[in-house]
Amino acid sequence: MTPTITAFESSPDRGKGLARDMRVRWTLEELGQPYQVRTLSFGDMKQPAHLALHPFGQIPTYEDGELALFESGAIVLHLAERHVGLLPTDANARMRAIAWMFAALNTVEPPIVERSMAWIFEREQTWYAQRQAIVDERVRRRLGELSRHLGDADWLDGAFSAGDLLMVSVLLRLQSTGMVDEYPNLAAFVARATARPAYQRAFEAQLAVFLQAQAADGSSPAR
Amino acid sequence: MTPTITAFESSPDRGKGLARDMRVRWTLEELGQPYQVRTLSFGDMKQPAHLALHPFGQIPTYEDGELALFESGAIVLHLAERHVGLLPTDANARMRAIAWMFAALNTVEPPIVERSMAWIFEREQTWYAQRQAIVDERVRRRLGELSRHLGDADWLDGAFSAGDLLMVSVLLRLQSTGMVDEYPNLAAFVARATARPAYQRAFEAQLAVFLQAQAADGSSPAR
Structure with missing residues (x-):
């Protein structure tokens, strides 16, 4: 079935x-x-x-x-x-890949969703520009930390995993902002993943x- | 060790x-x-x-x-x-408990964290009160959906699981707001969980x- x-x-x-x-x-x-x-x-x-x-x-x-x-x-x-x-067979490496899944969804995605929601629902408000700068800083802090971790590696921890898949899915939500391009290794990470057949x-x-x-x-x- | x-x-x-x-x-x-x-x-x-x-x-x-x-x-x-x-032995029930873990962290927690962050960092801003009402509505929508799902059950899906543990942990972040108390079954759910030794x-x-x-x-x- x-x-x-x-x-x-x-x-x-x-x-x-x-x-x-x-x-x-x-x-x-x-x-x-x-x-x-x-x-x-x-x-x-x-x-x-x-x-x-x-x-x-x-x-x-x-x-x-x-x-x-x-x-x-x-x-x-x-x-x-x-x-x-999409998950390593070694038990410890498997759990680390799963940790990256949670990191994508619970650490990196929330400020990105907050930013998108504000753009959708608050962009006519008087406070929008001033407040969005605060949220952007929060998003950039996460991108900076992620970029530092990734360094010149292809993927977050060894071979491509479900952790990379979710992290790239989350970063794609920033596509229209150009923010990921401020971190060349993250931009390359996203390009590498989205080039996959x-x-x-x-x-x-x-x-x-x-x-x-x-x-x-x-x-x-x-x- | x-x-x-x-x-x-x-x-x-x-x-x-x-x-x-x-x-x-x-x-x-x-x-x-x-x-x-x-x-x-x-x-x-x-x-x-x-x-x-x-x-x-x-x-x-x-x-x-x-x-x-x-x-x-x-x-x-x-x-x-x-x-x-903290996880059922039946494979399908186990995955459903894990789904509740993700629901706690990726669906219910983000608006709650957004609310707390605004309280911490934006409560001196002119827009705070007006904007917080928008965020509160977002939090209440999730609480209402969760309350409807829980109904008069003790836990989210069968026996107490890691899904309940994370959901209650997330709801506790609202403790000082009284928002959970607007949903008596959710308040009872939190009380039941926090009474555990x-x-x-x-x-x-x-x-x-x-x-x-x-x-x-x-x-x-x-x-």
């Missing part, structure tokens, strides 16, 4: 691959696992049927037989544990969903 | 148990595992010796023989995987460190 993930019917990022289904798609592509996608509108996401799968009414979810999971970090970990390719396939797949929704929207005389 | 964790020499929360070493202490107590603590000043945390253990210069870290880990979520997962008591032991242990630092500080004529 092919597992099913959920994704936006029409991604708010307009196909830039920043929605969290992309992390799961990329993981599945790295591991060579087939999957199918069920797309949801914003309305669908808040319906009881979806809330039973995802208590916070978000995407992605993952269904495989009896198992239903939410939280992209957990889905990536589940897949990386079940299939060979598995990333490219995942990106194309999510873009196809967006373009299809847009075409359907354009052809609908009711909207 | 007894594992070593790091913690603040003098916790900025003044012994309220909100620093992230508490999550690891609580986990170790639930699992009946001994540990020792190395305390660090803010200065120590930014020195090369600590940065080699924790690239972001924070606490806690975890050292056990050849293994050195950072990120409290990863340390909790590592311990819960190695010892019986393992939580109590961990709380006392971190408080003892703070009180000791305070006493040492008071007796030092140079400060």
